[in-house]
Amino acid sequence: MKKIINGVESLLEESLNGFAKAHSDIIQLNRQPHFVTRKQQTKAGKVALISGGGSGHEPLHTGLVGSGMLDAACPGQIFTSPTPDQMMAAAEAVENEAGVLFIVKNYAGDVMNFEIAAEMLDCQHQTVLVTDDVSLPKDHSTGRRGVAGTLIVEKIVGAAAEAGATLLECKALGERVNDNTASMGVALTSCTVPALGQPTFEIGDNEIEMGVGIHGERGREPMDLTSASDIVEHLVTAIDADLKPQAGQKILLHVNGFGATPAMELYLVYELAAELWQQRGVEVERSLVGNYTTSLDMAGCSITVTLLDDELTQLWDAPVHTANLRW
Amino acid sequence: MKKIINGVESLLEESLNGFAKAHSDIIQLNRQPHFVTRKQQTKAGKVALISGGGSGHEPLHTGLVGSGMLDAACPGQIFTSPTPDQMMAAAEAVENEAGVLFIVKNYAGDVMNFEIAAEMLDCQHQTVLVTDDVSLPKDHSTGRRGVAGTLIVEKIVGAAAEAGATLLECKALGERVNDNTASMGVALTSCTVPALGQPTFEIGDNEIEMGVGIHGERGREPMDLTSASDIVEHLVTAIDADLKPQAGQKILLHVNGFGATPAMELYLVYELAAELWQQRGVEVERSLVGNYTTSLDMAGCSITVTLLDDELTQLWDAPVHTANLRW
Numbered sequence: 136m137k138k139i140i141n142g143v144e145s146l147l148e149e150s151l152n153g154f155a156k157a158h159s160d161i162i163q164l165n166r167q168p169h170f171v172t173r174k175q176q177t178k179a180g181k182v183a184l185i186s187g188g189g190s191g192h193e194p195l196h197t198g199l200v201g202s203g204m205l206d207a208a209c210p211g212q213i214f215t216s217p218t219p220d221q222m223m224a225a226a227e228a229v230e231n232e233a234g235v236l237f238i239v240k241n242y243a244g245d246v247m248n249f250e251i252a253a254e255m256l257d258c259q260h261q262t263v264l265v266t267d268d269v270s271l272p273k274d275h276s277t278g279r280r281g282v283a284g285t286l287i288v289e290k291i292v293g294a295a296a297e298a299g300a301t302l303l304e305c306k307a308l309g310e311r312v313n314d315n316t317a318s319m320g321v322a323l324t325s326c327t328v329p330a331l332g333q334p335t336f337e338i339g340d341n342e343i344e345m346g347v348g349i350h351g352e353r354g355r356e357p358m359d360l361t362s363a364s365d366i367v368e369h370l371v372t373a374i375d376a377d378l379k380p381q382a383g384q385k386i387l388l389h390v391n392g393f394g395a396t397p398a399m400e401l402y403l404v405y406e407l408a409a410e411l412w413q414q415r416g417v418e419v420e421r422s423l424v425g426n427y428t429t430s431l432d433m434a435g436c437s438i439t440v441t442l443l444d445d446e447l448t449q450l451w452d453a454p455v456h457t458a459n460l461r462w
Numbered sequence: 463m464k465k466i467i468n469g470v471e472s473l474l475e476e477s478l479n480g481f482a483k484a485h486s487d488i489i490q491l492n493r494q495p496h497f498v499t500r501k502q503q504t505k506a507g508k509v510a511l512i513s514g515g516g517s518g519h520e521p522l523h524t525g526l527v528g529s530g531m532l533d534a535a536c537p538g539q540i541f542t543s544p545t546p547d548q549m550m551a552a553a554e555a556v557e558n559e560a561g562v563l564f565i566v567k568n569y570a571g572d573v574m575n576f577e578i579a580a581e582m583l584d585c586q587h588q589t590v591l592v593t594d595d596v597s598l599p600k601d602h603s604t605g606r607r608g609v610a611g612t613l614i615v616e617k618i619v620g621a622a623a624e625a626g627a628t629l630l631e632c633k634a635l636g637e638r639v640n641d642n643t644a645s646m647g648v649a650l651t652s653c654t655v656p657a658l659g660q661p662t663f664e665i666g667d668n669e670i671e672m673g674v675g676i677h678g679e680r681g682r683e684p685m686d687l688t689s690a691s692d693i694v695e696h697l698v699t700a701i702d703a704d705l706k707p708q709a710g711q712k713i714l715l716h717v718n719g720f721g722a723t724p725a726m727e728l729y730l731v732y733e734l735a736a737e738l739w740q741q742r743g744v745e746v747e748r749s750l751v752g753n754y755t756t757s758l759d760m761a762g763c764s765i766t767v768t769l770l771d772d773e774l775t776q777l778w779d780a781p782v783h784t785a786n787l788r789w
Contacts, residue, residue: 137650137651137667137670137687138650138763139648139650139693139723139727139730139731139762139763140689140690141690141691141730141743142689146726146730147726149690149733149734150726150727150729150730150733151729152733153728153729153730153731153732153733153734153736153751154729154751155747156732156733156736156746156749157729157732157750157751158749190726191724191726193724193725193726193729194725196749198495198725213726237625265725287648291647321466323464323465324464325465340464343464360464362467362468362469363467363476364465364468364470376747384593394722394724395721395722395759396466396518396759397518397541397721397756397758397760398520398521398525398753398756399473399477399517399518399520399758400465400466402477402478402480402481402484402520403466403467403468403473403476403477403480404466404479404480404535405483405484406476406477406479406480406483407476407480409480409483409484409581419483422483422484422485423484424480424481424484425786426725426753429701429724429725431724431726432722432723432761433725434464434722434759435466436466459650459752461789462787462788
């Protein structure tokens with residue numbers, strides 16, 4: 136295993152310390168238990184948005200705390216759910232007379248721990264479950280996984296909360312974004328979790344893993360390594376079959392790198408995906424290309440599409456000021 | 463070679479098309495020859511800043527075109543200098559009655575082609591050569607290489623040009639930033655250039671390459687894989703020996719990922735480097751952590767330090783709006 140680390144035990148703490156120091160103008164880090172909040176106190180009456188999950192997906196979620204987006208993020212150990220005490224302490228720190236909305240990626244550990252925290256909270260609270268990964272069927276036993284679409288839920292609900300939406304409005308909006316969002320990813324290599332010290336899965340030199348999860352879960356099917364056009368068509372077809380956008384539909388197209396994929400390849404994927412949608416009469420209205428929901432050092436990427444309407448577009452465009460997403 | 467591409471020949475064109483489409487609010491792409499300019503025309507009398515170099519380092523330089531930074535960027539093929547016709551066409555497109563400043567990383571091909579272009583330009587022009595890589599001695603035959611410090615030169619001179627600095631003021635400022643900037647990198651893996659189809663250099667499972675260049679040039683010395691603290695101390699010591707910051711000196715600390723290094727590791731490197739400077743009484747006043755000057759899919763990172771004064775800090779803080787750097 137080749138990594139720039141001092142030790143498996145100290146990595147998260149040292150990395151969070153660096154993150155907090157590098158972005159001390161935007162966020163602050165609580166250490167026991169770990170959570171990140173905005174530096175600036177919000178106005179009373181603003182719904183507090185809290186997300187979290189295993190580390191290793193940075194900038195999700197700590198890099199998305201700030202004005203116009205999250206109020207707090209709870210980082211677990213790598214690919215490990217944060218614990219209920221983190222979520223409760225974060226909620227106590229940022230709740231501001233309008234309740235707490237948990238935004239949770241659909242993984243058993245995350246769901247369970249956010250539920251435990253929610254049950255113990257004294258304040259109003261709601262949860263939005265993100266389930267955008269269409270590589271699993273809709274009726275999969277534990278439901279679909281939450282992947283790169285989570286950022287889109289967080290950005291859009293973040294803008295609404297900033298503009299004064301109530302807790303129930305934020306929850307309904309988050310669920311609407313989730314319903315209108317679909318993602319699928321492809322891996323060229325596995326990632327290597329430091330505590331494990333070896334790749335999460337084996338993959339041949341001429342193989343790719345279609346429908347891979349963001350923790351290196353094996354995907355829908357291993358495929359032979361093929362052209363970018365074939366790979367993108369595969370991803371777009373799966374997303375299209377799920378969202379069924381009509382001609383004239385406006386979309387947000389997000390190409391997300393898993394961590395080790397050069398920007399040139401991500402923009403190539405974006406180009407090919409945009410072309411395919413445009414051929415179907417779908418209008419690519421907004422774009423986001425880069426490493427946002429990563430899987431440590433995995434090579435590969437995912438495509439996410441959100442069906443836009445005027446309200447969602449306006450909320451997407453609203454100002455955001457976080458460590459890793461700004462406009 | 464595992465890459466998401468259609469072919470070696472088409473990669474740059476397809477990728478630039480995607481980049482132009484994804485950021486059509488900020489930049490526009492000229493296709494024959496290739497260069498990227500700002501979408502918005504600048505005010506007459508603003509010095510035009512142009513950079514360029516081989517592709518594969520994204521977001522450098524195309525992702526840094528926009529308000530407060532570059533006026534144009536000329537992308538060559540991967541790790542290959544752009545040609546003089548690109549630079550001349552870019553200069554003609556963006557020159558706006560105040561002359562052109564070329565910002566050039568010190569590589570033989572880049573230097574030669576920018577010189578040829580400069581000789582053929584009708585307008586006023588100057589060049590700043592970036593030579594921040596301290597892994598080579600100062601008296602190295604072709605001079606030191608230009609690496610991640612280039613972004614800092616571009617940002618600071620970009621702010622000055624936006625504020626109305628003259629061509630000679632921009633050149634002098636760029637040279638001052640370069641003189642006060644030092645970088646060194648370390649690679650854990652090689653990158654793989656698509657046209658070559660195999661890693662640029664061999665590196666053992668327990669080896670790292672200290673002082674590596676951003677094209678996968680072998681570095682100062684191969685070393686055994688060691689702790690993050692040892693690696694960072696090595697880099698910081700080399701930079702410190704070059705810049706010799708005194709106690710109380712304010713610095714900009716930039717940790718740059720080469721492409722395949724997880725954000726967690728980059729923030730860990732930042733934390734360790736910041737600690738070492740602070741122990742020496744140096745004040746880390748500004749920070750930048752992320753993938754900015756990449757080497758395709760190389761794992762590793764570089765540390766860059768710029769000695770700040772009030773003027774440089776103010777110019778660093780000035781608003782910037784590009785595809786990949788914004789505040």
